[in-house]
Amino acid sequence: MSIFSNGIVLAQHKEPAFSRPLVCFTNPQTETLSLDRPPVRDIAGLSADDIVEIARAAQIVDERDGKLLHRKLMRVKGRGVAVVVDAIDDEPYVSSKINPLLKLREETAGGIGLCEKAAGTDNVFIMAYKNIGDLETRIPGSIEGYKISRLRGGYPARPQSSLLNIGQGRRLTVGVGAVIHLYRAVMQNKRQSTVFITVAGNCVANSMNMEVSIGMTIQQILDRCGLVDEPTRIVCGGPMTGIAIMDTDRTLVTYTTRAILVIRDSRRESGYNCIGCGRCARVCPMGLSPMYIRRFAQTQYYANLRRFDAHLCVECGTCSYICPSRLEVSRDVARAKAYSLRNIVGAQAQEVDELED
Ligand code: SF4
Ligand code: SF4
Structure with missing residues (x-):
């Protein structure tokens, strides 16, 4: 795990939907x-x-x-x-x-x-x-x-x-x-006809928790919440285990639908710098420090990547979503991950093999 794993409070970042009324x-x-x-x-x-x-x-x-x-x-x-x-x-x-x-x-x-x-x-x-x-x-x-x-x-x-x-x-x-x-x-005396879901993501105008009818289309729900941007990804479920859906008019809410996440991945970098706020580290579900990984990947200071476990990134995109400077943090972490998998994790496995021989 990351060397920072024990130092970061692994809070569950639920804003903004969580605090709002159902x-x-x-x-x-x-x-x-x-x-x-x-x-x-x-x-x-x-x-x-x-x-x-x-x-x-x-x-x-x-x-x-x-x-x-x-x-x-x-x-x-x-x-x-x-x-x-x-x-x-x-x-x-x-x-x-x-x-x-x-x-x-x-x-x-x-x-x-x-x-x-x-x-x-x-x-x-x-x-x-x-x-x-x-x-x-x-x-x-x-x-x-x-x-x-x-x-x-x-x-x-x-x-x-x-x-x-x-x-x-x-x-x-x-x-x-x-x-x-x-x-x-x-x-x-009611039959079950509804489920509770979270609707969130950087394209949603009003992130919220909702009680919705089973059988409604995803599109009906998105119309209710409003979108502020054209999504590149709509996911039923969470960012880590959800399933990407293609047709919002034909995908229906089921008994096990728990979330709809509407995300735009390909936003352009804002041109602002990292302000070191640490929000990306607080929300990373894998306990990584995306701001450091991004910095070392951008400066190609790959020797330092070994200590930051970039290969554990699950590419959920949460760090980019939360970044107040609108930086493509997850894109850079994904590059660092690819580098780590090729050059660091493989080399470590080889070292272990050699020691065991
Ligand atoms: S994309 Fe990777 S680094 Fe960013 S929050 Fe998700 S797991 Fe963490
Ligand atoms: S959230 Fe963005 S600005 Fe804040 S530390 Fe992470 S990369 Fe830097």
Whole structure:
């Protein structure tokens, strides 16, 4: 890893969408889809079987893994396993789990209570990042009486391993969205017809978190947010694991859509200099120091690259996006990466081979 890996707070940079209100943009025709059963009047009188059956009727899909919630609940029903609520948005700019957790606290807490009841436990963990960069909003210690486990540390391995340790493998792990939809199915008799997404990127006029209808086109959502520039890349999902899409009129929002990122890669350099603000280092998901890598690549001072792990760059483009001087940081890091892979990493592997011989 980079020699700076231990010195940088690996905050999750979620601005500007994260701090803004959750915007509801739904199709009135699907919004009214209701369950073919009478509404629940006495939530305390519900059994675990009732909760599983309502989740099945509402066809709720957990956004974190694409699995039907009622099947997940059925597997843990009455077994006393821990309930882990996943609010970790483990990609830069995506905040479609933490935002509804904080904005829809009552519904989230109500849904967690139903999961607890179905699993026959009172052992609940809400997992979220503690460090979220440049924000007014702070992650609270609890919501509606449920403690939030605020994770620190490196992106993204440490939080994920924290999740894996809970309950020694015996647990129900469920996304915030699925929990909210379970509450609505029970209390409002609603089928799941919406998902929570983040819309962001340097072409989006109003980055925001939204609740949108499943089946809407990506274009409908982009029209709602507005674009300020012609994108070169539209990605469904995060910058690291998302899929580039070609036709926004024919690509639909699905149960597992968590983000739409609209990016213009080929902007021209502004002509300004690096001001050393360090924002690129703060947002880099790999814990690199892009400003130094860029400088050494530009001056062709390649001897120094060895210490900066340029080969670990995943080319997500986040450093360019955040740079206030509008510098093509990621392009230069990508060049340094290519050089490192050819000349440094290969040479190191050869040295190890020679030592072992
Ligand atoms: S493009 Fe590379 S250096 Fe820039 S933020 Fe992404 S991983 Fe880090
Ligand atoms: S974000 Fe841009 S201006 Fe700030 S340190 Fe990085 S390269 Fe320099």
